[in-house]
Amino acid sequence: MNIGTLKRKIFKSIKSHDEIVIARHIGPDPDAIASTTALKESIKATFKNKKVYAIGKGISRFKYFGELDKVDEEKLKNPLLIVLDVPNISRIDGIDFKKYKDIIKIDHHPFEDKMGNIEWIDDKASSVCQMIAELIFDTNLKLPKKTAENLFMGIVSDSERFSLSYTSAKTFLLVSKLLEYSKIDIISLYNNLYMRPFSEIRFQGFIATHLNVTENNFAYLKISKEDILEYGVDISTPSNLVNNFNYIKEILAWALVIYDEKNELFKVNIRSRGPIINQVASKYNGGGHPLASGARIKNEADVNNLFAELDEECKKYNENRKI
Numbered sequence: 001m002n003i004g005t006l007k008r009k010i011f012k013s014i015k016s017h018d019e020i021v022i023a024r025h026i027g028p029d030p031d032a033i034a035s036t037t038a039l040k041e042s043i044k045a046t047f048k049n050k051k052v053y054a055i056g057k058g059i060s061r062f063k064y065f066g067e068l069d070k071v072d073e074e075k076l077k078n079p080l081l082i083v084l085d086v087p088n089i090s091r092i093d094g095i096d097f098k099k100y101k102d103i104i105k106i107d108h109h110p111f112e113d114k115m116g117n118i119e120w121i122d123d124k125a126s127s128v129c130q131m132i133a134e135l136i137f138d139t140n141l142k143l144p145k146k147t148a149e150n151l152f153m154g155i156v157s158d159s160e161r162f163s164l165s166y167t168s169a170k171t172f173l174l175v176s177k178l179l180e181y182s183k184i185d186i187i188s189l190y191n192n193l194y195m196r197p198f199s200e201i202r203f204q205g206f207i208a209t210h211l212n213v214t215e216n217n218f219a220y221l222k223i224s225k226e227d228i229l230e231y232g233v234d235i236s237t238p239s240n241l242v243n244n245f246n247y248i249k250e251i252l253a254w255a256l257v258i259y260d261e262k263n264e265l266f267k268v269n270i271r272s273r274g275p276i277i278n279q280v281a282s283k284y285n286g287g288g289h290p291l292a293s294g295a296r297i298k299n300e301a302d303v304n305n306l307f308a309e310l311d312e313e314c315k316k317y318n319e320n321r322k323i
């Protein structure tokens, strides 16, 4: 379907529903939370009488994106479900997927599960927030200030401050429009995104000191509960720091592992600046983008197998470069 037609169809579907539930992936990042809350505020500003719920488990660190909602799915009448930033049904947070008939998916991950009749997949977009900005500028959806702020933060965060490969002319064009139309204060938004306690930087030093680097340029570290306690950080800290190990000469791909006692599994964050990693991650209950993936693994032997496969990907990548 033509992309303009698709965006008009999305707008029409939003217009024709009185109750709208917006969902995203488990373990949300700024793009996931910002896109849901941004779209919610936009729809509410455009259509005053609609009930719109941005749902999924809240994260205290991301409070500045706005309140998340609870919804009693039993009481909804013919609701529209909009799924953002997640390609597979099993990773959608906080809804009973079977309860919805009208479903829209807007996502920038490679396609996995078909969810509904309207699917807008752009795996060349820097972020879902970029796609929501495009949707708003190309339809009659309104742009309240909170929406513009959240979209800006989601784009900045998912593109690693415009440094990752899917940062495009379109990204800059849409960001330019967001600034022009909404007069947002970007310095205060950067404060939200990047202010951190000194303990986090000390912990980053710990990771840098202990990271194992193979001869194939794969780097990995298993982080223990004791390490976390010693530095006074929490178990989500490794995933906040993983992007900081980009652009290191000796490292092509890298993985940080932390054991999540509550859910009894190893959470693995993987990044790459060359070798494709999401296909390997998908074999270990994970997935994501070609150069940014994650996995949730039950037993430690599989963590080691994952490392071995990632190391192999780095080796192949090096061999191909030499030819």
Ligand SMILES: [Mn+2]
Binding pocket: 031, 032, 085, 108, 127, 128, 158
């Ligand atoms: Mn995203």
